[in-house]
Amino acid sequence: MIANYLSLSVILFCFGLLGVISRRNVFTVFMSIELMLNAANLAFVALSRLHENMDGHVLALMVMAVAAAEAALALAVVILLHKHKGNLDTNVFSLLRG
Amino acid sequence: MLDFIIILPLLVVGAGAIALMLLASMENLSEGSTALVSIGIFAFAFAVQLMVSVSGNVAPYETAFSGMLTASTFTKVAGLIILACGLFSCMIAQTYFTQNKFSSPEFYSLMMFAASGMLLLTMAAELITLFISLEIMSLAIYVLVGYDRSRIKRSEAVLKYLMLGAFAGAFFTMGAALIYGGAGSTRFALISKYLATNSFLESPVLVAGTLLVIVAFLFKVAAFPFHAWVVDVYDGAPLPVTGFMATGVKTAIFAVFANFIVLDNGMKGVWVDYLFYVAVFTMFAGNLIAIGQNNLKRMLAASGIVHSGYLIIALVAVGTENFTGGVIIFYLAAYAAATLGVFTALAYLGGTDERRDSFDDFKGLAKVRPYTAAAITIFMLSMAGIPPTAGFMGKFYIITDAIRADQMLLAVLGIVSSILSMWYYLRLVIMMYFKEPEESFEVSGVSLAPVGTMILAVSVFAIGFYPVFL
Numbered sequence: 001m002i003a004n005y006l007s008l009s010v011i012l013f014c015f016g017l018l019g020v021i022s023r024r025n026v027f028t029v030f031m032s033i034e035l036m037l038n039a040a041n042l043a044f045v046a047l048s049r050l051h052e053n054m055d056g057h058v059l060a061l062m063v064m065a066v067a068a069a070e071a072a073l074a075l076a077v078v079i080l081l082h083k084h085k086g087n088l089d090t091n092v093f094s095l096l097r098g
Numbered sequence: 099m100l101d102f103i104i105i106l107p108l109l110v111v112g113a114g115a116i117a118l119m120l121l122a123s124m125e126n127l128s129e130g131s132t133a134l135v136s137i138g139i140f141a142f143a144f145a146v147q148l149m150v151s152v153s154g155n156v157a158p159y160e161t162a163f164s165g166m167l168t169a170s171t172f173t174k175v176a177g178l179i180i181l182a183c184g185l186f187s188c189m190i191a192q193t194y195f196t197q198n199k200f201s202s203p204e205f206y207s208l209m210m211f212a213a214s215g216m217l218l219l220t221m222a223a224e225l226i227t228l229f230i231s232l233e234i235m236s237l238a239i240y241v242l243v244g245y246d247r248s249r250i251k252r253s254e255a256v257l258k259y260l261m262l263g264a265f266a267g268a269f270f271t272m273g274a275a276l277i278y279g280g281a282g283s284t285r286f287a288l289i290s291k292y293l294a295t296n297s298f299l300e301s302p303v304l305v306a307g308t309l310l311v312i313v314a315f316l317f318k319v320a321a322f323p324f325h326a327w328v329v330d331v332y333d334g335a336p337l338p339v340t341g342f343m344a345t346g347v348k349t350a351i352f353a354v355f356a357n358f359i360v361l362d363n364g365m366k367g368v369w370v371d372y373l374f375y376v377a378v379f380t381m382f383a384g385n386l387i388a389i390g391q392n393n394l395k396r397m398l399a400a401s402g403i404v405h406s407g408y409l410i411i412a413l414v415a416v417g418t419e420n421f422t423g424g425v426i427i428f429y430l431a432a433y434a435a436a437t438l439g440v441f442t443a444l445a446y447l448g449g450t451d452e453r454r455d456s457f458d459d460f461k462g463l464a465k466v467r468p469y470t471a472a473a474i475t476i477f478m479l480s481m482a483g484i485p486p487t488a489g490f491m492g493k494f495y496i497i498t499d500a501i502r503a504d505q506m507l508l509a510v511l512g513i514v515s516s517i518l519s520m521w522y523y524l525r526l527v528i529m530m531y532f533k534e535p536e537e538s539f540e541v542s543g544v545s546l547a548p549v550g551t552m553i554l555a556v557s558v559f560a561i562g563f564y565p566v567f568l
Contacts, residue, residue, distance in 0.1 A: 040274070043272070043279065047275065051282045073260065080253050081254075090257075
């Protein structure tokens, strides 16, 4: 059983990875990062059941809290960028190249 | 009670940050007094940390809070360096904000939050404590990078840093989950115990987990495959934040990286072979980038990559038995003193909107401001590794350590890279002393940064004479 959960977690993580690398929209990139964090959460909870202790459950909650804080900051940055450029395509942001 | 004594400096800085955030709502709080208060808090925390360090009744590898934190001479000195970095960064900020008007008391508050995250990071001995302290530090730094909301350059820098930082954070979390799966615990002590009885390579989950965690660390210290962001972000960030990021963040991450890598000899043995290549490529990629830069801040960012390379050499050479980390911490102290020194000088030389930023702007500085030019020369010589500065001693310890660990090739490449790096450090010195000034703009305003420059110039030598605790 644990193998199924772990494979799902790894697949979700890889989806997130692909999203970060291939997507050009700032918003989608941040969503992909959230997907990666949640993949880790799934692994934590599944492994916690495997080891029969509560550590993993607690850790998943901690990760969620941090992810929420990060999302709040990311949204603020998205709004800031939208105000400056009116566009959220990463190609637009090219002042700092090299 | 001992547990709380260990985190006392952290409590001071954290309480200071919260108090300052509350005080920020007061109308008549002037910018200058906030800077002084924050400098005072950092100085007090530094004194507390010093007292905790010299009290000496704490055994070298003591854990606190049931194995969540560790306290050794290594972590304590790392804490001292971080608090000193915070202190000097506040001095830089005070001077910087006399010429650039986008400050508010929350700036210093965030600076202290970042410092408390860093302090926790140096002591973390558990993967989730590590993750949370990493994020406390990073979130505060993200906000600081984008603090000047009116400038698009800063916003771009924060976008880049936030995207890559969060990406690295996700890698770290996944790595922590896999290590937890393999070893059944996230505490360093228990992972180490598990690895002592089970072979590291037999557990693919552990191999993958440690790989992801190490990748996250390499991201944060801007080591070779993940170094591209650092030049842009350091250039885009405001000057005080760049100084703090370059020194404080690096100290914290290397402290925890060292604590992690010495967990188990088998695990270290597997990754050292790869860290060898990472160290070599980091040094040479950093040098290549730095040689091509014409902007001083970008050059310093790129030279930060090179210094990360030397520190990775120290990590490769470090032994898992009787780990003290003296070489790493010595180099970090030397690097922090020199880098912050240049940034304190830039704080009062830079002018409004950091106008003086390219090498050409420093032409003939020695004639206009002889003392500052002399101080910058000292910092540059220290970074290049010329005796009798602290930078030379740091490099000397790292190279001898590498030779002792039978990493002859790495030692030779480190020396070659050090010679290459003289090109861009000495270029600035030549600009200051042997060129005629083209245009000079005087900067005015009473400020603390010149004091900081002088203190750091002295400490560059003082650290050099301090024997490393091996």
